[in-house]
Amino acid sequence: MSPDATGVDAVIDVVTAVFLVVGALMSLGAAVGLLRFPDLMSRMHAATKPQVLGLFLMLAAIGLQMRTWWVWPVLVVAWIFQLLTAPVSAHMVGRSAYRTKHGHREMLTKDELEAVVQRAAAGQEPANDR
Amino acid sequence: MKEFVLVATAVILSLAAAGAIVRIAIGPSLLDRVLASDVLLAILGAALAVDMAMNRHLNNLMLLVALAVIGFIGSVTVARFVAERREQNNES
Numbered sequence: 001m002s003p004d005a006t007g008v009d010a011v012i013d014v015v016t017a018v019f020l021v022v023g024a025l026m027s028l029g030a031a032v033g034l035l036r037f038p039d040l041m042s043r044m045h046a047a048t049k050p051q052v053l054g055l056f057l058m059l060a061a062i063g064l065q066m067r068t069w070w071v072w073p074v075l076v077v078a079w080i081f082q083l084l085t086a087p088v089s090a091h092m093v094g095r096s097a098y099r100t101k102h103g104h105r106e107m108l109t110k111d112e113l114e115a116v117v118q119r120a121a122a123g124q125e126p127a128n129d130r
Numbered sequence: 131m132k133e134f135v136l137v138a139t140a141v142i143l144s145l146a147a148a149g150a151i152v153r154i155a156i157g158p159s160l161l162d163r164v165l166a167s168d169v170l171l172a173i174l175g176a177a178l179a180v181d182m183a184m185n186r187h188l189n190n191l192m193l194l195v196a197l198a199v200i201g202f203i204g205s206v207t208v209a210r211f212v213a214e215r216r217e218q219n220n221e222s
Binding site: 013014016017020021023024025026027028030031032034035040043044047050051054055058059061062064065066071074075077078079081082085086088089092093095096097100 | 131135138146152159165173175176180183184188191195199202212
């Protein structure tokens, strides 16, 4: 970011600054959500914001500041892999949170996993989702 | 404006990291701590990205890509470990 930019450079600098500050605010929002939400499931909701949208804004800021075309494929690869791997860890954490009786069941409006877990526990079908 | 952006992002990211560390410290369960450490990792990546964007270098870009590719393995491993141990306790 150059101090005395004019024209297009100034616009790009302003956009970069907005991206960086908003991306940092995503991290702050995740921290506030981690501290204030009541159980693990709702904290997982808040924790995904800096991982996906925050990372996107930061990588876009890098791409805007570098102004070379070959940076963009690398940034896209980083974001795509984050998009692919964040649901995997969220699935595993949420699944084991459900199985180990974390969280408040009474706060759920609909519990579609309950019947499946009951059937697997009764041995009527093998628990093949592990 | 460069100084303002640097100071603003430094303050915001420091507050966010402090919140995540507090959740790691007081988290009632292991899964809360794993989730908070994931957030702490994302905040670290954001700080690296701010440094790269403001100083116009790409020294840490490969580190960001590697974090995106393999950063989920830790929480997956811990989640499986928690499920396994709890199940064995129920059986015994």
